[in-house]
Amino acid sequence: MKKILVVGSNGQLGNCIRKIAPDFEPHYEFIFTDSQSLDITDEDQINDFFYDQKPDFCINASAYTAVDLAEKEKEKEKAFAVNTNGVGNIAKACADYKTVFIHVSTDYVFDGETNLDYSEDDFTNPIGVYGESKLKGEELALENSPKTIILRTSWLYSEFNKNFVKTMLNLFSQKDELGIVADQFGQPTNANDLAEAIMGIIENPNKTFGVFHFSNYPETTWFEFAKKIAEFSKSSVKLNALTTEQYPTPAKRPKRSTMCLDKIEKIYKIEPKHWENSLEDCVNILSN
Numbered sequence: 255m256k257k258i259l260v261v262g263s264n265g266q267l268g269n270c271i272r273k274i275a276p277d278f279e280p281h282y283e284f285i286f287t288d289s290q291s292l293d294i295t296d297e298d299q300i301n302d303f304f305y306d307q308k309p310d311f312c313i314n315a316s317a318y319t320a321v322d323l324a325e326k327e328k329e330k331e332k333a334f335a336v337n338t339n340g341v342g343n344i345a346k347a348c349a350d351y352k353t354v355f356i357h358v359s360t361d362y363v364f365d366g367e368t369n370l371d372y373s374e375d376d377f378t379n380p381i382g383v384y385g386e387s388k389l390k391g392e393e394l395a396l397e398n399s400p401k402t403i404i405l406r407t408s409w410l411y412s413e414f415n416k417n418f419v420k421t422m423l424n425l426f427s428q429k430d431e432l433g434i435v436a437d438q439f440g441q442p443t444n445a446n447d448l449a450e451a452i453m454g455i456i457e458n459p460n461k462t463f464g465v466f467h468f469s470n471y472p473e474t475t476w477f478e479f480a481k482k483i484a485e486f487s488k489s490s491v492k493l494n495a496l497t498t499e500q501y502p503t504p505a506k507r508p509k510r511s512t513m514c515l516d517k518i519e520k521i522y523k524i525e526p527k528h529w530e531n532s533l534e535d536c537v538n539i540l541s542n
């Protein structure tokens with residue numbers, strides 16, 4: 255039986271993996287840890303845990319994901335502790351125990367200043383602290399662990415934790431009218447689809463390591479995303495399109511961080527789903 259360690263499993267992705275884990279047992283044994291039981295910033299704790307458990311796979315579902323808060327000087331340190339040094343700690347332990355390391359990163363490693371879809375080899379240039387800390391984490395993962403698979407994803411949501419879909423549903427129940435940014439483009443991704451993609455990679459006997467992009471498709475804007483959430487939840491809220499300038503945030507966001515999904519489809523035969531179908535599934539879960 256192969257052992258899969260899922261660290262940071264109380265987040266969106268962790269909960270989605272927990273949801274499908276029974277489909278893969280008893281062929282795989284899952285070990286779910288959270289920030290209390292296994293703090294990835296504590297190198298000794300990570301080493302002791304790997305020594306005891308010797309997992310075959312480690313999925314890093316943990317991250318510091320507060321994009322705006324990360325811009326504050328005091329928080330910056332936390333973002334780098336988790337998204338950079340914590341990832342380095344896991345990668346080193348994975349190398350010691352020949353564990354396959356599946357790490358999750360973000361489209362925010364790109365600056366968003368292109369009209370072409372980003373491929374895995376494209377030039378990275380994060381424009382915020384969160385993206386910078388995630389990019390440095392990618393580098394440490396690849397440098398320290400030869401069996402690393404990095405999945406960059408974008409605009410993640412699910413029925414769990416905090417995310418754009420849940421925020422919108424909450425606001426729709428309180429407001430008659432809302433302004434939503436309509437000039438930033440990206441690919442919403444249901445974390446349940448990401449969890450399935452990760453298990454698809456684990457199940458594939460031919461592992462190709464390196465960086466992959468995974469999201470739902472095609473691209474859209476936050477405004478169109480919100481409109482579909484309203485439609486699927488049968489909300490009568492009035493949505494108004496805003497420019498980025500009309501909705502300033504502490505962290506700058508890429509204008510267009512759309513990623514090309516061909517590599518994961520070609521190598522791992524993982525077909526991305528249309529974002530509207532995946533969104534409808536999530537809104538249905540949240541509305542019932």
Ligand SMILES: NC(=O)c1ccc[n+]([C@@H]2O[C@H](COP(=O)([O-])OP(=O)(O)OC[C@H]3O[C@@H](n4cnc5c(N)ncnc54)[C@H](OP(=O)(O)O)[C@@H]3O)[C@@H](O)[C@H]2O)c1
Binds near residue numbers: 264314408
């Ligand atoms: N959310 C998005 O829109 C988005 C977009 C692109 C990429 N991603 C990436 O996708 C991945 C999954 O994101 P998500 O949205 O599922 O994250 P999430 O819901 O914010 O969950 C992150 C989890 O990490 C845990 N964590 C934080 N510090 C930790 C530490 N030192 N040790 C162990 N666990 C720790 C948190 O635990 P506590 O709650 O106890 O702190 C939390 O349960 C991340 O790599 C993220 O960067 C996310």
